Each structure stands twice: as structure tokens, then as C-alpha cells.
Amino acid sequence: MQWLKISLLIILVCGSEAYSLERDMRVLTSPEFEGRPSGADKPHQSAHYITRQFEKYGLDVHFQHFEFEYGFFDSASGHNVVAIQACQRVQCHSPIVITAHYDHLGKRGSRHYPGANDNASGVAVMIDIARQLQGVDIARDIIYVATDAEEKGLHGAKAFVKELGERQIYMNINLDMLDLQKKNRLYALASRTLKPLEAHIEETFKATSVKFRLFFSAKIMARRLAAPQVDWLRASDHYPFHRADIPFIYFGAGMDKNHHSVKDSLDKINFEKLTQVSNAITKFVLTLVSESDIASTTN
Numbered sequence: 001m002q003w004l005k006i007s008l009l010i011i012l013v014c015g016s017e018a019y020s021l022e023r024d025m026r027v028l029t030s031p032e033f034e035g036r037p038s039g040a041d042k043p044h045q046s047a048h049y050i051t052r053q054f055e056k057y058g059l060d061v062h063f064q065h066f067e068f069e070y071g072f073f074d075s076a077s078g079h080n081v082v083a084i085q086a087c088q089r090v091q092c093h094s095p096i097v098i099t100a101h102y103d104h105l106g107k108r109g110s111r112h113y114p115g116a117n118d119n120a121s122g123v124a125v126m127i128d129i130a131r132q133l134q135g136v137d138i139a140r141d142i143i144y145v146a147t148d149a150e151e152k153g154l155h156g157a158k159a160f161v162k163e164l165g166e167r168q169i170y171m172n173i174n175l176d177m178l179d180l181q182k183k184n185r186l187y188a189l190a191s192r193t194l195k196p197l198e199a200h201i202e203e204t205f206k207a208t209s210v211k212f213r214l215f216f217s218a219k220i221m222a223r224r225l226a227a228p229q230v231d232w233l234r235a236s237d238h239y240p241f242h243r244a245d246i247p248f249i250y251f252g253a254g255m256d257k258n259h260h261s262v263k264d265s266l267d268k269i270n271f272e273k274l275t276q277v278s279n280a281i282t283k284f285v286l287t288l289v290s291e292s293d294i295a296s297t298t299n
Contacts (some may be wrong), residue, residue: 021278022271024053024124028102029114029266036115037106038149039076046102047081050146053127054083057134059144066159070152078148080156085133085142087289094168095141096288097246099157099237100126100175101150105260114265117256119150121269122175125278132282138289140170147237150176157237161244171288172248174238175281180253180273185211186280187225187254189232191247192216200297201249204287208280225254251281 028036028046036046043063054061064080081102087093100122104115114120123146130144147156171194180186190201195216205212215221218233233239238248258264287293 021124025120028120029116035106035113036104038103043079050081057130059083068155081146083144093140094170096171097143098173099145101147103148116266117177117179121178128278129282139291157240161240169246172241174250176236177252188214190249193247204284209276210280
């Protein structure tokens with residue numbers, strides 16, 4: 001009966017653009033998805049929904065199950081959704097990993113936490129990137145990971161990185177809270193090892209409609225965003241990649257006054273701006289998987 005309700009919801013919000021950001025976010029933030037809690041023995045229904053969206057674009061999708069501990073005595077299960085767009089060439093460059101956590105706070109009593117910006121926005125943009133790059137001839141694998149249990153300690157990202165072992169990864173792109181705020185700017189924190197790509201990154205975003213600011217220091221980013229209490233390096237799923245010496249770029253829109261409150265709801269999202277953000281990040285991803293751009297940034 002629950003899945004019937006969700007299926008009807010999906011039909012009602014599809015509209016003329018079957019794969020819109022708004023459709024995905026409306027479903028992910030719906031009361032039927034219960035605030036996307038983590039820690040259950042089986043994948044949450046939101047994980048199944050994300051799986052079906054990736055499968056529409058012909059991606060190879062599977063769940064990555066993991067166990068994690070939180071607090072002093074509690075343990076639980078988590079379930080990442082891993083989707084792979086494979087390079088079909090004879091020789092492929094090392095892959096990129098795009099992450100966005102799908103879990104949120106769940107329900108607390110009768111209070112429903114939609115988690116629209118945190119982080120239905122990142123998941124919807126990740127799905128939209130897969131939509132835009134469907135059928136594109138890529139020179140490296142793109143691994144999309146919708147992580148679980150981020151809110152309880154970045155456990156999904158930790159589990160994914162641990163399973164990588166010695167596999168070489170070119171870069172992690174982490175998407176978390178992408179709804180542009182009052183400053184109308186998209187921010188990025190990148191590994192210092194990516195400093196040689198600074199001009200390339202800046203030039204890519206300069207050609208888009210998105211106002212963009214790139215940092216290579218979490219402390220400077222915190223100071224410029226007037227958020228000294230936030231450690232942007234450890235704030236989201238890019239941190240386990242950093243710990244494993246994998247270069248990363250974290251994209252976000254900065255502080256949100258509705259963060260972790262019931263007011264982080266769909267009506268606060270500016271979908272025109274979120275579409276611009278999605279298109280801009282997709283353009284950047286395309287430069288990382290295009291043979292000509294790879295050659296220009298490595299020579």
C-alpha cells in the first residue's frame with residue numbers, strides 16, 4: 001500500500017519533463033519517505049527510488065551494505081546506492097566518483113524533516129548529471145554514489161572508500177546542499193593537490209551563469225563565509241576521500257538557516273537556480289571525462 005502511494009505521487013509530479021530536478025526532490029522530501037532515515041536492516045525506500053532513476057539511464061546499479069557504530073553503544077546497517085557509467089574505450093583513465101548523501105534526520109515524534117537542501121538537492125543534481133551525460137562517450141568511468149548514514153558520521157563514504165582498497169581514483173566530486181542562498185553563489189573547497197587545475201576549474205565555471213568561488217583552504221572558506229564554527233573539510237562525504245589521499249572537490253552553497261530543521265522544505269528551493277547549478281557542475285564533470293580536456297589539463 002505504501003508503494004502504491006509513492007507511485008501515485010511520482011505520477012502526479014512528473015509533468016512534461018519526466019526527469020526534472022523538481023520531480024526527484026518532491027518525491028525524496030515527501031512524507032512517504034519519512035525524512036530518509038538511516039540505520040535500517042534493509043535499504044530505505046528512498047534508496048530504491050534513487051536506484052530506479054539511475055537504471056533509467058542504463059547504469060549498472062547495486063547496493064553496498066555496511067555496518068557502522070555511532071554513539072557509545074549503538075550499531076546499525078547502512079546502504080549506499082552505487083551506479084556506474086562505464087568507459088567503453090580500449091584504454092580508460094582512472095575513474096571519478098560523484099557522491100551525494102541521501103539520508104537525513106527521519107521523523108522525530110510527529111515532526112517530519114524533509115531535508116530538501118540537505119541533501120535532496122545534491123542527490124537530485126547527481127541524478128540530473130547522469131541524465132545529461134547519458135550516452136556520452138567518456139574516457140573514464142563515472143561512479144555515482146548516493147551515500148547513507150552521512151548524518152551519523154560520514155559512514156557511507158567511509159565504507160565506500162574502504163572498499164576501494166588500492167584502486168586509483170582521479171577525483172571525488174561531493175555534492176551537499178546546493179540550493180543557492182542570499183549571496184547567490186556556489187562555493188567549492190578543493191584539495192590542495194588540485195591547485196594546478198585552478199585556472200581550468202575557474203574558466204569552466206566562468207562560462208556558466210553560476211557565480212562561483214573556489215577555495216583550497218577550509219579555514220579561509222570558513223572566514224569568507226562568516227562561518228568560523230564550520231570545519232568545511234570534515235563537514236561532508238569528501239573527508240573520507242581526503243583521508244585516503246584521493247583529490248576532492250566539494251560543492252555547496254554555504255550556510256542555510258533552515259539546516260536540520262523542519263523548515264528545510266521544498267518551498268524554499270529555487271529550482272531555476274538549482275538547474276543552473278546542475279548544468280554548471282555537469283559541464284565541469286564533462287571536462288573531466290572528455291579525452292580532449294584530459295589531454296589539455298595533463299600536458
